[in-house]
Amino acid sequence: MTSPAGDALPVTYDDVARAHLRLAPHAIRTPVMTSSTVDARSGARVFFKCENFQRMGAFKFRGAFNAMAQLSPEEKSRGVVTYSSGNHAQAVALAGRLLGIRATIVMPADAPRVKLAATRGYGAEVIRYDPASASRETIARQLAADRGLTVIPPFDDPRVVAGQGTAAKELFEETGPLDLLLVPCGGGGLLSGCALAAQGLAPQCRVVGVEPAAGDDALRSFRTGSLQRVRNPDTIADGARTESLGTITFALIRAHVADMTSVDDDALLEAMFYLWERMKIIVEPTGALGACALFGGKLEVRGRRVGVLLSGGNVDLVWAARRLLASQPAG
Amino acid sequence: MTSPAGDALPVTYDDVARAHLRLAPHAIRTPVMTSSTVDARSGARVFFKCENFQRMGAFKFRGAFNAMAQLSPEEKSRGVVTYSSGNHAQAVALAGRLLGIRATIVMPADAPRVKLAATRGYGAEVIRYDPASASRETIARQLAADRGLTVIPPFDDPRVVAGQGTAAKELFEETGPLDLLLVPCGGGGLLSGCALAAQGLAPQCRVVGVEPAAGDDALRSFRTGSLQRVRNPDTIADGARTESLGTITFALIRAHVADMTSVDDDALLEAMFYLWERMKIIVEPTGALGACALFGGKLEVRGRRVGVLLSGGNVDLVWAARRLLASQPAG
Numbered sequence: 001m002t003s004p005a006g007d008a009l010p011v012t013y014d015d016v017a018r019a020h021l022r023l024a025p026h027a028i029r030t031p032v033m034t035s036s037t038v039d040a041r042s043g044a045r046v047f048f049k050c051e052n053f054q055r056m057g058a059f060k061f062r063g064a065f066n067a068m069a070q071l072s073p074e075e076k077s078r079g080v081v082t083y084s085s086g087n088h089a090q091a092v093a094l095a096g097r098l099l100g101i102r103a104t105i106v107m108p109a110d111a112p113r114v115k116l117a118a119t120r121g122y123g124a125e126v127i128r129y130d131p132a133s134a135s136r137e138t139i140a141r142q143l144a145a146d147r148g149l150t151v152i153p154p155f156d157d158p159r160v161v162a163g164q165g166t167a168a169k170e171l172f173e174e175t176g177p178l179d180l181l182l183v184p185c186g187g188g189g190l191l192s193g194c195a196l197a198a199q200g201l202a203p204q205c206r207v208v209g210v211e212p213a214a215g216d217d218a219l220r221s222f223r224t225g226s227l228q229r230v231r232n233p234d235t236i237a238d239g240a241r242t243e244s245l246g247t248i249t250f251a252l253i254r255a256h257v258a259d260m261t262s263v264d265d266d267a268l269l270e271a272m273f274y275l276w277e278r279m280k281i282i283v284e285p286t287g288a289l290g291a292c293a294l295f296g297g298k299l300e301v302r303g304r305r306v307g308v309l310l311s312g313g314n315v316d317l318v319w320a321a322r323r324l325l326a327s328q329p330a331g
Numbered sequence: 332m333t334s335p336a337g338d339a340l341p342v343t344y345d346d347v348a349r350a351h352l353r354l355a356p357h358a359i360r361t362p363v364m365t366s367s368t369v370d371a372r373s374g375a376r377v378f379f380k381c382e383n384f385q386r387m388g389a390f391k392f393r394g395a396f397n398a399m400a401q402l403s404p405e406e407k408s409r410g411v412v413t414y415s416s417g418n419h420a421q422a423v424a425l426a427g428r429l430l431g432i433r434a435t436i437v438m439p440a441d442a443p444r445v446k447l448a449a450t451r452g453y454g455a456e457v458i459r460y461d462p463a464s465a466s467r468e469t470i471a472r473q474l475a476a477d478r479g480l481t482v483i484p485p486f487d488d489p490r491v492v493a494g495q496g497t498a499a500k501e502l503f504e505e506t507g508p509l510d511l512l513l514v515p516c517g518g519g520g521l522l523s524g525c526a527l528a529a530q531g532l533a534p535q536c537r538v539v540g541v542e543p544a545a546g547d548d549a550l551r552s553f554r555t556g557s558l559q560r561v562r563n564p565d566t567i568a569d570g571a572r573t574e575s576l577g578t579i580t581f582a583l584i585r586a587h588v589a590d591m592t593s594v595d596d597d598a599l600l601e602a603m604f605y606l607w608e609r610m611k612i613i614v615e616p617t618g619a620l621g622a623c624a625l626f627g628g629k630l631e632v633r634g635r636r637v638g639v640l641l642s643g644g645n646v647d648l649v650w651a652a653r654r655l656l657a658s659q660p661a662g
Binding site for chain 2: 033052053057277279280281283313317318321324325328
């Protein structure tokens with residue numbers, strides 16, 4: 001298998017299928033939900049893959065577990081390290097607990113206390129750093145070198161990508177052929193994994209990645225063919241604030257993804273609360289990117305069978321309550 | 332089958348089973364969800380029956396549809412009427428649309444616009460009245476007489492009770508034997524229907540009804556053996572503000588329910604948001620009554636297999652946001 005650029009791609013559908021066997025006893029096979037209200041609003045027949053119901057509340061568990069389960073006994077006994085203040089941190093911490101692997105997480109000193117507590121709650125060691133003075137990746141790599149730890153990257157890793165793709169594999173197994181699959185895109189691990197699953201199980205399905213407009217580096221990378229970056233984008237989609245795609249995910253996305261699109265934060269907030277209100281499920285802002293694109297009118301969805309990957313549900317309710325009240329018309 | 336008082340009871344498990352056959356093609360077989368976080372908090376193995384995912388967002392669809400599907404062709408052609416400002420209104424409206432029956436709903440003039448809109452959205456005619464000057468039940472019965480409509484009561488009706496019981500039937504079919512089943516109680520339709528389902532499928536299971544402390548008329552009725560009433564109780568559990576149990580539901584509850592318990596509003600609000608945050612599902616205050624009792628410490632749940640009926644998810648998000656922010660510690 002080669003990408004348009006001709007490089008050999010390090011992950012294929014077979015890796016997703018193998019990851020699925022590995023994950024099946026440990027990950028939740030999350031439900032696929034439908035809603036006649038959503039179908040009426042969009043004009044499509046929509047299938048939501050609810051990774052907000054995944055362990056630790058997001059798809060990230062799949063990739064982290066799949067990567068860590070494949071470590072050698074020696075690597076396992078030495079432990080792992082990762083850098084994240086978000087869902088990947090909790091995913092590595094939980095997978096570590098399940099697999100008996102010591103997990104060390106590098107987090108910015110200003111990370112929300114609730115995320116810190118959740119990560120420690122899974123038994124991980126948290127190392128905090130000053131984001132103004134150091135890069136979290138540098139610190140993690142230094143720790144890895146000093147302590148012999150294995151780095152579990154948040155997305156740019158073949159085992160992580162293959163794990164994330166199992167979400168779409170389960171979706172296709174349940175729905176059969178789809179015309180379109182909408183997937184949130186941050187670093188591109190979920191998007192490229194899902195595109196591999198589509199290639200293996202539903203090759204007619206167009207896989208489209210969705211980014212927040214303020215952090216549309218992947219869209220620009222996809223359009224220009226060269227890796228674009230963005231710095232601390234101002235968006236509520238905190239899972240998609242990633243600086244850029246990775247080398248591996250960019251190559252996979254160029255090879256297997258049909259298109260990219262973006263949505264602005266106001267529309268994203270509206271879509272998120274729409275899912276809360278109508279489908280009675282809590283989805284985080286990043287998790288609602290696909291649903292927002294579905295409603296946005298930029299894509300041909302009418303009369304189509306559309307899969308939407310709801311990637312996670314870890315949202316601070318107090319933050320959400322403030323945003324909701326601020327968005328209400330006065331009076 | 333007779334109640335302790337010796338009156339013949341007008342509904343049995345067989346009615347629930349027949350209702351289930353009638354409903355199966357139309358109602359959603361809602362998921363049963365589990366949560367390791369909830370299990371850890373409660374010490375029990377907990378199974379949540381998620382009627383917040385039912386059509387129109389609450390179990391009420393089951394009873395309304397089951398009652399209306401059994402009308403004669405003549406009754407169907409004349410139409411139905413009911414009185415409710417809550418979930419039963421939407422349930423009758425939706426069942427009417429599905430069955431081709433004209434539905435008229437009597438609602439107080441001060442009912443929230445969103446409920447009015449939802450009910451009209453299902454195609455029902457809404458008649459508003461001044462709650463200070465008339466009783467909704469009187470108005471509905473007058474309309475029924477004038478227009479030849481059939482009244483579909485919100486709970487005190489054998490067909491409604493049998494329909495509501497199908498929720499617990501599905502739960503037992505999925506979980507097998509349970510030690511305890513916690514069910515919200517307003518007028519007692521859901522509670523008595525679920526108790527019938529337990530009697531048929533899981534006779535060892537103790538069925539316990541849960542009320543808000545401010546509106547604990549059913550608990551007092553259960554304890555004293557005579558029907559107690561409450562007037563406009565001040566509770567956030569709007570689905571349980573009912574003045575009293577009905578004749579039918581009281582008899583069924585005396586015959587088949589093991590006990591009643593109550594929870595206060597502060598604990599209820601906490602339990603509701605706990606479900607939102609940890610299970611990523613939207614449950615309305617009334618819907619969280621069972622979960623609140625589970626956490627409340629009054630019941631023996633440790634080491635038990637416990638079913639919890641989450642009865643609905645129709646909550647005004649703006650209201651919930653205000654309550655959440657008001658409940659936060661200052662600073």
